[in-house]
Amino acid sequence: MTRVFQKTARIVFFLSAAASAMAAALVFGFLLVFGFPLIGGGEFFSLLTRPWSPGQGLYGFLPMITGTAAISFLSIVFALPLSLGTVCFMGGLGPARISRLVDGFVRFMTGIPTVIYGFLGIFLLVPVVRTLFTSAGSGMCILSASLMLSLLVSPTMIIFFKDGFDSVDVRYIQAADALGADSVQRLIYVILPEAWPGIVTGIIMGLGRAMGDTLIALMIAGNAVHVPGSILDSARTLTSHIALVSASDYDSLAFKSIFACGLTLYVLNAFAVIAVRRLGGKRGPV
Amino acid sequence: MNIRILGGCLRVFSWGAVLVLTGSVLVLLGYLLVKGVPSLGRDLIFGQVNVLDALLLKKRVFDGLFPAIAGTLSVVLLSVGLAIPVGVCAGIYMSEFATVLQQRVFGLMFDILAGIPSIVIGLFGFSGAIFIHRYISNDFRPCLAVSVAALAFLVLPYITRTTQASMQGLSIQTRQAALALGATRVQNIFYVLLPQSFSGILSGIILAIGRCAEDTAVIMLTGVVATAGIPGSLLGSYEALPFYIYYISSQYTDAEELMSGYGAAIILLGVCAVLFILAFLIKRRLAGPAGPAPGRFHG
Amino acid sequence: MVLKRSIVMLVLMAVSPFFLVSAQAGAIDSFSGLSGEIRISGGTAHIPVMKEAAKQIMSANPGISISIAGGGSGVGIKQVGEGIVDIGNSGRAPSDAEKEQYGLKLFKWAIDGVGVAVHPDNPVTSLTKAQLKDIYSGKITNWKDLGGKEASITVYTRDESSGTREVFWKKALDKGDIVSSANFVVSNGAMKTAIANDPNAIGYVSVGHMDASVAGVALDGVSPTIDTVKSGEYKVARGLYSNTKGDPSGLTKLFIEYLLSPEGQQIAVQKGFVPVN
Numbered sequence: 001m002t003r004v005f006q007k008t009a010r011i012v013f014f015l016s017a018a019a020s021a022m023a024a025a026l027v028f029g030f031l032l033v034f035g036f037p038l039i040g041g042g043e044f045f046s047l048l049t050r051p052w053s054p055g056q057g058l059y060g061f062l063p064m065i066t067g068t069a070a071i072s073f074l075s076i077v078f079a080l081p082l083s084l085g086t087v088c089f090m091g092g093l094g095p096a097r098i099s100r101l102v103d104g105f106v107r108f109m110t111g112i113p114t115v116i117y118g119f120l121g122i123f124l125l126v127p128v129v130r131t132l133f134t135s136a137g138s139g140m141c142i143l144s145a146s147l148m149l150s151l152l153v154s155p156t157m158i159i160f161f162k163d164g165f166d167s168v169d170v171r172y173i174q175a176a177d178a179l180g181a182d183s184v185q186r187l188i189y190v191i192l193p194e195a196w197p198g199i200v201t202g203i204i205m206g207l208g209r210a211m212g213d214t215l216i217a218l219m220i221a222g223n224a225v226h227v228p229g230s231i232l233d234s235a236r237t238l239t240s241h242i243a244l245v246s247a248s249d250y251d252s253l254a255f256k257s258i259f260a261c262g263l264t265l266y267v268l269n270a271f272a273v274i275a276v277r278r279l280g281g282k283r284g285p286v
Numbered sequence: 287m288n289i290r291i292l293g294g295c296l297r298v299f300s301w302g303a304v305l306v307l308t309g310s311v312l313v314l315l316g317y318l319l320v321k322g323v324p325s326l327g328r329d330l331i332f333g334q335v336n337v338l339d340a341l342l343l344k345k346r347v348f349d350g351l352f353p354a355i356a357g358t359l360s361v362v363l364l365s366v367g368l369a370i371p372v373g374v375c376a377g378i379y380m381s382e383f384a385t386v387l388q389q390r391v392f393g394l395m396f397d398i399l400a401g402i403p404s405i406v407i408g409l410f411g412f413s414g415a416i417f418i419h420r421y422i423s424n425d426f427r428p429c430l431a432v433s434v435a436a437l438a439f440l441v442l443p444y445i446t447r448t449t450q451a452s453m454q455g456l457s458i459q460t461r462q463a464a465l466a467l468g469a470t471r472v473q474n475i476f477y478v479l480l481p482q483s484f485s486g487i488l489s490g491i492i493l494a495i496g497r498c499a500e501d502t503a504v505i506m507l508t509g510v511v512a513t514a515g516i517p518g519s520l521l522g523s524y525e526a527l528p529f530y531i532y533y534i535s536s537q538y539t540d541a542e543e544l545m546s547g548y549g550a551a552i553i554l555l556g557v558c559a560v561l562f563i564l565a566f567l568i569k570r571r572l573a574g575p576a577g578p579a580p581g582r583f584h585g
Numbered sequence: 586m587v588l589k590r591s592i593v594m595l596v597l598m599a600v601s602p603f604f605l606v607s608a609q610a611g612a613i614d615s616f617s618g619l620s621g622e623i624r625i626s627g628g629t630a631h632i633p634v635m636k637e638a639a640k641q642i643m644s645a646n647p648g649i650s651i652s653i654a655g656g657g658s659g660v661g662i663k664q665v666g667e668g669i670v671d672i673g674n675s676g677r678a679p680s681d682a683e684k685e686q687y688g689l690k691l692f693k694w695a696i697d698g699v700g701v702a703v704h705p706d707n708p709v710t711s712l713t714k715a716q717l718k719d720i721y722s723g724k725i726t727n728w729k730d731l732g733g734k735e736a737s738i739t740v741y742t743r744d745e746s747s748g749t750r751e752v753f754w755k756k757a758l759d760k761g762d763i764v765s766s767a768n769f770v771v772s773n774g775a776m777k778t779a780i781a782n783d784p785n786a787i788g789y790v791s792v793g794h795m796d797a798s799v800a801g802v803a804l805d806g807v808s809p810t811i812d813t814v815k816s817g818e819y820k821v822a823r824g825l826y827s828n829t830k831g832d833p834s835g836l837t838k839l840f841i842e843y844l845l846s847p848e849g850q851q852i853a854v855q856k857g858f859v860p861v862n
Binding site: 002005006009010012013014015016017018019020021022023024025026027030031034081082083084085086088089093094098102104105106107108109111112113114115116117118119120122123124151154182184185187188208211212213214215219239242243246258259262265266269270272273274276277 | 289292293296297299300301302303304306307308310311314315317318321371372373374375376378379380382383384388391392394395396397398399401402403404405406407408409410412413414417439442443446470471472475493496499500502503506507528531532535536547551554555558559561562566
């Protein structure tokens with residue numbers, strides 16, 4: 001009786017693990033099958049470089065690729081100094097008590113819903129951008145979206161950076177302390193050079209978070225389908241493209257193209273995950 | 287460069303970064319509260335309907351957030367309820383039974399699953415629904431059940447990973463005491479290891495709840511609509527708070543509707559904040575006064 | 586008895602939807618005691634009327650639930666054709682190919698215009714068709730070229746699935762180009778909100794949705810108002826349709842009857858459309 005139970009339990013555990021692991025493959029399979037009419041015949045790569053113009057039968061998603069690249073890259077440009085500064089603050093430059101508060105606040109930030117950033121983006125940030133930059137037109141542009149996104153990705157980056165800092169061998173730090181290093185010297189000469197895998201991991205994770213987010217870009221980037229020429233241009237990301245077109249007629253090639261967008265996002269994510277694992281950083285729910 | 291000047295610059299830089307980051311988030315949230323708090327009240331949720339009538343489903347609420355709140359509640363409870371058994375069992379397997387190779391392969395798959403953008407998970411759920419509609423049952427459409435399943439996919443890796451990490455974090459003494467007394471491995475898991483790692487798993491579950499509650503991208507592809515009333519069946523459409531916020535932000539028709547958007551945003555933020563604090567407190571109790579050790583995920 | 590009645594109803598419906606109204610006085614009563622779900626999606630100009638009708642029906646009949654989603658006319662037509670929803674709304678008549686492919690039945694319950702709109706503070710209140718085409722094709726990019734202030738024009742448009750876009754593109758732009766840098770919005774409601782919030786905006790919106798938050802722009806001297814649409818003077822007009830796959834039955838049929846009944850037509854008037862009856 002107990003032996004049967006033992007066996008059953010073990011099988012159930014295994015099946016759960018295998019099923020959860022298969023889930024990732026299942027998602028990939030569905031994207032592939034549904035996107036096949038557009039991807040088959042080696043057309044996938046030519047799609048990457050073509051414009052989007054359903055009126056002329058063109059379903060390339062170059063505009064969305066460039067939109068995603070511009071918005072997520074710019075958001076990292078904004079978020080990187082903020083995150084590095086904050087993690088240095090917590091790594092000894094700031095008073096311990098405030099550091100703990102900042103740490104708690106950063107963790108709280110991971111829980112702020114992205115739709116709320118989008119909502120506040122529309123009513124607070126977009127009008128400001130529109131007033132400051134007259135050429136930004138509506139104010140719904142790459143700049144607005146990446147500013148908001150930088151707030152979304154900063155906590156992710158900070159947490160991974162901090163992990164990198166914490167994983168520096170404590171004996172190095174003690175050695176530096178024994179030599180009379182102050183907190184700044186310790187940070188510059190010991191921690192920062194040793195913590196780079198954590199920093200790279202954080203940047204990759206931040207980039208992944210920025211590329212994967214839908215609502216902020218959908219709500220405040222303007223969604224124009226063209227290759228943007230400036231950060232004040234309206235742009236559409238891969239994720240918002242999926243959200244916008246998914247409601248459309250699903251026999252059309254336009255609809256099938258969103259599976260190509262989905263596949264692109266999936267593959268980019270898988271590369272990021274593999275890169276992070278190679279770096280040996282931790283990768284888990286944040 | 288002189289280390290003293292460099293150090294000074296670094297100090298200023300780090301203070302500046304902290305101030306800009308926390309300051310901008312506080313300004314955003316402050317703006318939300320200042321604009322939105324006046325809208326909070328009974329009417330925001332129940333409109334003109336008597337509270338009791340609405341809760342007992344005697345009368346329908348048309349001008350309030352009640353259907354959206356009920357929708358979010360159902361979708362969250364169902365999807366987390368679906369993900370918990372599978373996720374916890376998978377976590378147990380990863381921690382207690384998996385070979386090194388399995389840990390590597392499964393671990394990689396979990397990481398990939400955890401990183402898939404939620405809109406792609408939504409697209410998966412949507413295409414699954416279309417697949418069933420076309421080839422299995424013509425009555426099947428994107429609905430509450432589809433959202434629930436897709437969201438369960440979304441949070442499954444969270445639950446698996448936290449279960450695995452909290453079980454692996456147990457000390458060797460805890461692991462071996464019952465085994466030495468003659469307990470089987472499975473008994474040891476159910477009577478010792480699971481109860482001991484309960485708070486770790488619980489904090490993971492609470493974070494998963496928060497993730498489900500705030501997600502908009504998955505549900506907007508899998509069955510959420512602007513108007514549906516209280517969710518009546520798994521196969522029906524439903525409303526949800528985050529989608530309501532998105533919807534109102536682009537198509538409010540008057541100031542009053544916009545205010546209800548602010549109200550909905552405050553409620554959603556409040557829910558997420560409470561969940562976050564809960565998870566935080568549970569984790570801290572678990573870790574004790576020494577502070578949480580950074581949980582390391584193996585494999 | 587009931588069966589007989591519904592057979593009669595079906596026959597009547599096949600002849601013309603207009604008969605239904607006279608046959609169905611007090612359409613809301615016909616829902617009493619019934620339960621079930623009606624799923625509606627598609628055209629976004631329809632949404633205010635759909636919401637109000639749903640509210641009336643659902644308040645009186647707790648067993649009935651009606652869900653309403655947007656998406657645009659193309660979505661409504663496809664989804665009803667595929668059987669994803671019971672009623673697919675469209676702000677344009679479905680094409681012959683669409684009708685044939687899915688066996689759609691069309692019910693036109695109101696007439697609406699598609700008006701050009703700008704921010705109320707914009708001094709530009711009238712445009713010629715040629716100017717409008719130049720704005721939308723990206724030839725005119727600054728309001729000062731149209732007698733307005735020195736500011737670049739933000740062009741707003743809708744996606745391909747929008748019936749409003751199609752009507753506007755055909756009848757106002759004569760199928761001219763729409764510049765690729767145009768901002769996209771997802772519905773008539775969103776178009777109105779976007780224009781109301783952007784002093785430099787230009788967009789097109791269902792005349793029924795226009796209110797004081799945006800300013801309608803006269804096109805070749807004719808303002809887009811409910812009266813000019815009604816009189817036929819304003820040319821960029823279209824019908825609002827609710828489509829079903831095959832002849833409607835059950836709750837879906839009752840819902841369509843309700844839209845065409847005096848009560849339903851009254852709702853259409855309230856929401857700013859021209860009734861068909």
